[in-house]
Amino acid sequence: MRAVDVASTRDRLLAAARSVVEEHGYGGASVAAISVAAGVANGTLYRHFGSKxxxxxxxxxxxxxxxxxxxxxxxxxxxxxxxxxxxxxxxxxxxxxxxxxxxxxxxxxxxxxxxxxxxxxxxxxxxxxxxxxxxxxxxxxxxxxxxxxxxxxxxxxxxxxxxxxxxxxxxxxxxxxxxxxxxxxxxxxxxxxxxxxxxxxxxxxxxxxxxxxxxx
Amino acid sequence: MRAVDVASTRDRLLAAARSVVEEHGYGGASVAAISVAAGVANGTLYRHFGSKxxxxxxxxxxxxxxxxxxxxxxxxxxxxxxxxxxxxxxxxxxxxxxxxxxxxxxxxxxxxxxxxxxxxxxxxxxxxxxxxxxxxxxxxxxxxxxxxxxxxxxxxxxxxxxxxxxxxxxxxxxxxxxxxxxxxxxxxxxxxxxxxxxxxxxxxxxxxxxxxxxxx
Structure with a gap:
């Protein structure tokens, strides 16, 4: 992955997590829900963040x-x-x-x-x-x-x-x-x-x- | 174990946990520290409580x-x-x-x-x-x-x-x-x-x- 992709995937995950939390709270913000909202595979989150x-x-x-x-x-x-x-x-x-x-x-x-x-x-x-x-x-x-x-x-x-x-x-x-x-x-x-x-x-x-x- | 032993071990664990938390906070209240204070083996806690x-x-x-x-x-x-x-x-x-x-x-x-x-x-x-x-x-x-x-x-x-x-x-x-x-x-x-x-x-x-x- 190029640096720019890493940054944009990370930003997309952040924006997606923010919007899922805004709508459903942390309780509704599963890794699956965040990944779907960000349009990435489930495991991708852990390449950018240590944990949920x-x-x-x-x-x-x-x-x-x-x-x-x-x-x-x-x-x-x-x-x-x-x-x-x-x-x-x-x-x-x-x-x-x-x-x-x-x-x-x-x-x-x-x-x-x-x-x-x-x-x-x-x-x-x-x-x-x-x-x-x-x-x-x-x-x-x-x-x-x-x-x-x-x-x-x-x-x-x-x-x-x-x-x-x-x-x-x-x-x-x-x-x-x-x-x-x-x-x-x-x-x-x-x-x-x-x-x-x-x-x-x-x-x-x-x-x-x-x-x-x-x-x- | 007789019912009375179960109750008293449970109470001892509670009292021990309370006193460890009082002195060191949750951060210092490891299972080991609580078990030592209660005078029981490490695994005993999990026979009385689902988790720490x-x-x-x-x-x-x-x-x-x-x-x-x-x-x-x-x-x-x-x-x-x-x-x-x-x-x-x-x-x-x-x-x-x-x-x-x-x-x-x-x-x-x-x-x-x-x-x-x-x-x-x-x-x-x-x-x-x-x-x-x-x-x-x-x-x-x-x-x-x-x-x-x-x-x-x-x-x-x-x-x-x-x-x-x-x-x-x-x-x-x-x-x-x-x-x-x-x-x-x-x-x-x-x-x-x-x-x-x-x-x-x-x-x-x-x-x-x-x-x-x-x-x-």
Missing amino acids: AELFVEVFRDVCGREVDAMRAAVEQVGQDGRPDPVERVLAPLDVFARRALQNRTLAWALLAEPVDALVDEVRLEYRRTYRDLLVGLLADAVDAGALPPQDAGLTAAALVGAVGEALVGPVSPRAEPASGTDDSLLSGLRDVCRRATGAPPRGPDRLPQGDGDRR | AELFVEVFRDVCGREVDAMRAAVEQVGQDGRPDPVERVLAPLDVFARRALQNRTLAWALLAEPVDALVDEVRLEYRRTYRDLLVGLLADAVDAGALPPQDAGLTAAALVGAVGEALVGPVSPRAEPASGTDDSLLSGLRDVCRRATGAPPRGPDRLPQGDGDRR
Whole structure:
């Protein structure tokens, strides 16, 4: 095989695996299903990847890399038309992550929680740290700007990553109970919880009467 | 073998596996290490469990069952001496979970995040739902009592479980970076984030000036 064939077969296997996982999860991504989708013989996969788990790891990295890009782009979008709100910059990437997960539930389940292989779990942990690191800087900026109370930004960032991930696990699970609301109400509720967790001043119905001259 | 011997060998294997996992994580819990600790021959394990992963699942259930008991007991403890504060009843089980995790980091790592086996991941998901269900009722009670703003209790409960789990993953990981604070500061910071996430009225340094007559 020429080098170019090796590369293209490998890429075809990756693209095929991604699309099978997106449609059926890891559970439905047998070597046979991936090989058919890639248009190669069953054994070909093992000439390019040490194991199916190693192929899954590459699919995972590829998909999560796109999520990180989308999250970063969402941060940049905030305040394009004016002065960026530092709290909105913290919430935007969480919002976009949740929105994309609900639009692609099988893939989100595969990324977030589908039981699969220890190798994939390692990469899951790695990407959760990446998401956290993205939030740490945004939280620190918002604290510096006086928009959020002083706090351990690393701790809050980890808590936000965990909160969003866990709140989505139920809804994207293939065994999801019938949803109690729409996707929009879930996204808006999740945004409220995250906003509150950062310590941003509550607004609207979120706010409890304080009983000390707080009501106008 | 008499039935009583079967039961006691099985129990010895479970206890041995639990103690090896507690000290070395799943990664250090080889069949050989478990067999030595249980005082049985290497092959004995497979007469009582289908695989090492199946034994891990039983260890996991056993340990998580104790966590759930401790969390329930913490809820009962709140307000033993007076009128129970509904928000404290939500925070108490999270607090006790976090405290116990920091006291037993290797075991906490094994429970929360150590990459191991899809079978164990299944039980992880199951227990996260159990933790969530425990919180849902407490949150709903606090909303009914007017101590928390109206909210989707299931969503907040899942977010709290995720927040606490993820905030602990870093500190209990064997590759933990040097902590930026003490365990007490972590516990207190985590309590603040969780409290805020529920929408409980902020108190003390948590509170931002509102600029509308809120300051006395």
